Amino acid sequence: MTATTSVDAAAPGRGPSRPGPGRRRGADLIVRSNLLLVFLALCVVASLLAPEFLTTRNMANLLQQSALTGIVAIGMTMVILTAGIDLSVGSTAAFGGMVVALLIDRDMNFVLAILVSLACGAAFGALMGGLSAYLSLPAFMTTLAGLTAIRGLTYLLTDGEPAGGDIPEVFQLLGGGFVGYVPIVGIIFVAVTVLAALVLRCTTFGEYVYAVGSNREAARLSGLPVRAVITAVFAISGALSALAGVLLTSRLTIGQPTAFNGLELDAIAAVVLGGTNLFGGRGGVFGTFVAVLLLSVLRNLCNLLGLGSFFQMVVTGLILVAALILNMAIEKRGARA
Amino acid sequence: MTQHPVNGPDGPTAVPRLRMRGIVKRFPGTVASDGTELTVLPGEVHCLLGQNGAGKSTLMKILAGSYQPDEGEILLDGEPVRLSGPQAGMAAGIAVIYQELDLVPDQTVAQNLLLGRAPAAGPFVRDRRRRELARAAIERVGGTFPVTATVRDLPIAAQQLTAIARALTADARVIVMDEPSATLGEADLEAVFAVIRSLTAEGRSVIYISHRMDEVMEIGDRATVLRDGRTVGVFDIARTSKEELVAAMIGDSTELVHPADRPAPTGEPLLEIDHVRFPGLLDVSGISVRPGEIVGLAGLGGAGRTTLLRALFGDARGDVAVRLAGRPVRLSGPAAAVRAGFALVPESRKEQGLLLGLSVGRNAAVAALGRPPWLLPRRTGARRAAPVLAGLGVRHASAGQPVGELSGGNQQKVVLAKWITRGGLRVLLLDEPTRGLDVGAKADLFREVRRLADSGVAVLLASSELTELTANADTVWVLHEGRNVGRFDPRTTPENTIAHTVITGVTP
Numbered sequence: 001m002t003a004t005t006s007v008d009a010a011a012p013g014r015g016p017s018r019p020g021p022g023r024r025r026g027a028d029l030i031v032r033s034n035l036l037l038v039f040l041a042l043c044v045v046a047s048l049l050a051p052e053f054l055t056t057r058n059m060a061n062l063l064q065q066s067a068l069t070g071i072v073a074i075g076m077t078m079v080i081l082t083a084g085i086d087l088s089v090g091s092t093a094a095f096g097g098m099v100v101a102l103l104i105d106r107d108m109n110f111v112l113a114i115l116v117s118l119a120c121g122a123a124f125g126a127l128m129g130g131l132s133a134y135l136s137l138p139a140f141m142t143t144l145a146g147l148t149a150i151r152g153l154t155y156l157l158t159d160g161e162p163a164g165g166d167i168p169e170v171f172q173l174l175g176g177g178f179v180g181y182v183p184i185v186g187i188i189f190v191a192v193t194v195l196a197a198l199v200l201r202c203t204t205f206g207e208y209v210y211a212v213g214s215n216r217e218a219a220r221l222s223g224l225p226v227r228a229v230i231t232a233v234f235a236i237s238g239a240l241s242a243l244a245g246v247l248l249t250s251r252l253t254i255g256q257p258t259a260f261n262g263l264e265l266d267a268i269a270a271v272v273l274g275g276t277n278l279f280g281g282r283g284g285v286f287g288t289f290v291a292v293l294l295l296s297v298l299r300n301l302c303n304l305l306g307l308g309s310f311f312q313m314v315v316t317g318l319i320l321v322a323a324l325i326l327n328m329a330i331e332k333r334g335a336r337a
Numbered sequence: 338m339t340q341h342p343v344n345g346p347d348g349p350t351a352v353p354r355l356r357m358r359g360i361v362k363r364f365p366g367t368v369a370s371d372g373t374e375l376t377v378l379p380g381e382v383h384c385l386l387g388q389n390g391a392g393k394s395t396l397m398k399i400l401a402g403s404y405q406p407d408e409g410e411i412l413l414d415g416e417p418v419r420l421s422g423p424q425a426g427m428a429a430g431i432a433v434i435y436q437e438l439d440l441v442p443d444q445t446v447a448q449n450l451l452l453g454r455a456p457a458a459g460p461f462v463r464d465r466r467r468r469e470l471a472r473a474a475i476e477r478v479g480g481t482f483p484v485t486a487t488v489r490d491l492p493i494a495a496q497q498l499t500a501i502a503r504a505l506t507a508d509a510r511v512i513v514m515d516e517p518s519a520t521l522g523e524a525d526l527e528a529v530f531a532v533i534r535s536l537t538a539e540g541r542s543v544i545y546i547s548h549r550m551d552e553v554m555e556i557g558d559r560a561t562v563l564r565d566g567r568t569v570g571v572f573d574i575a576r577t578s579k580e581e582l583v584a585a586m587i588g589d590s591t592e593l594v595h596p597a598d599r600p601a602p603t604g605e606p607l608l609e610i611d612h613v614r615f616p617g618l619l620d621v622s623g624i625s626v627r628p629g630e631i632v633g634l635a636g637l638g639g640a641g642r643t644t645l646l647r648a649l650f651g652d653a654r655g656d657v658a659v660r661l662a663g664r665p666v667r668l669s670g671p672a673a674a675v676r677a678g679f680a681l682v683p684e685s686r687k688e689q690g691l692l693l694g695l696s697v698g699r700n701a702a703v704a705a706l707g708r709p710p711w712l713l714p715r716r717t718g719a720r721r722a723a724p725v726l727a728g729l730g731v732r733h734a735s736a737g738q739p740v741g742e743l744s745g746g747n748q749q750k751v752v753l754a755k756w757i758t759r760g761g762l763r764v765l766l767l768d769e770p771t772r773g774l775d776v777g778a779k780a781d782l783f784r785e786v787r788r789l790a791d792s793g794v795a796v797l798l799a800s801s802e803l804t805e806l807t808a809n810a811d812t813v814w815v816l817h818e819g820r821n822v823g824r825f826d827p828r829t830t831p832e833n834t835i836a837h838t839v840i841t842g843v844t845p
Contacts, residue, residue, distance in 0.1 A: 223675030
């Protein structure tokens, strides 16, 4: 504080008085590209250690595996940017997958079935977000309640049995199909990321998301529709979760009520690894995008090297901690500059 | 350099309690202390004055042991000391009471007072003993509240006394108080002053930091004025006028201390407050503001100024009847109030006014984006905010600079810029807009507020500093215990008369 103001007092003109912001932006860039560099380095290491890593087949596999978590993580990013958290994504995804399977089984047009499923997800999200925004309940609690209740509802749909079976071919393409070597779910993941980035950067709604996350009280006292914005990001997160469920149903050709257990933790891990601040206001979807790929490359590498899943869990946790420490160190340096 | 002969309580030859000699502290890109000198005598209240950034906080952090000076020495009662950390500072008998009270809000007064040093028998806290010790400490500072109360539930004045009491449980020789009045009303301040007087009567020394000159004149024995990290003068307050001190603080710069007078606005009232009622809290009626008029709201802490402004901004549920240009307006929430043309510069700019992590440009534009086509907010926002920021003279490196990096005065201007960028401003509500700002920044801010008023905006200005109101407002309303008790024209009423009403609630 003192340092800042003394500089102000000392600099007579109005012009740029110090290199602070430039360096800050530089630091931001390092944070962002840091993750990208780590990601690329990991890919190089992977291709050296396991020759089959760089095969198109493995790459396609990788994208397909990460796409569903990725789509959910994008929605989670928007929620976390408003300083919220959505623990219900796994249950909502499972519910979405079951609904679409059941509806198609009942001979509904699959496009319509998808839309109904997405609407259910959005409605669940809006309900939990709305409770949190309008009654000032912590989102952690409303979505924790949602996690349990929606999972229960999912089981109730079929009494815990998988659903569906007779699924049209076109619908199966959505989750399991390829364009050339590229899996369609991967394309959907990229599209969702780009769309979310556009919403965040190029619309007033996106700007409000950052404003609410940065300082909810100041945003409210600036006349912003804070509660509507919070409700909306939860609705988006719910809809994207349901989309992930739909894509899984399409790939497996049945709806699994037990699917996506623990998805919320994977999604949150990716968001945080991607540099989005858990307390809101800072970050973005591209960081999340890279982080999702990084995590699944890591998993893929462990698989190729024949390391068990227990080992993978340990490595993932360590990587997360390391990334957080690195981000904090760089941010501190930026703040001091 | 103005140097009056010094007559401390122990005579001019007494060994100083504290001497800081030739203190230099450099930070990357700036020198915060540049050979600062400070001499404090035993049993005196020594005021440390200076604009924001003059080096007061740095000097006090060095004294507390939080910072290590690059050069210079510290002598306590003639003995050189090295304060290697806050613990060493405390051990040497230096107690610092910061502006942001560092109490644990969810613990009791007793728990706070003996935090980390609770009397214990083995692993068990001796709770009754702790309460007794705490009670004695609170009594010593004149507090009458129970030590079992949770700090969060206490009024600010009681919290302040708790912080003082805690600082005193260590045997403090030098007590530093950093702007204790920033959050206190005038009556509460008297309680703190009484404690300060009893401390100095015991021979302890108090270093008092404040921006409010009236307090300095009342409580201080001597004053050291800092500017740009250097000591520019030591004054004997009894023989010095406020103007001399202010002149020393701002140096050669010709910022206005007393703004020019201007004719009182005439015309039909723009804002008419028929009544604002909150049972047991607030009952205000019959205040009106003309376009171009600045109406000041004076009152003690808790008199209802903030509640009134928040009610006018649609942010407090109660019985509110307000007319704008003769037509009743329904203020169902801040968003509705903003649409009607109301703007609030809230009490705490960091917690309520600014999106602290975001850039200057985004802060200045955030209220102006609610119109179709709702696209490209950063580009359109930057385009619309740039001339406003330039017009207000906000000193910033670029629109992309995080707003948290600006000085207090410039941050407050960004809050103002937010509303100007939005446009359609009709009623500006200012709640303690100059809190924590230095003299130059205050004058600068009021110049901008007057310019807005001159463009036809109705301004309601709440401030704890009466001088600020009489210097800037066309009309001053005094609020006392939730009621508006008196209306004054500062051009014709002596400040003392208004001050009397502020404290007593009685109009002459």
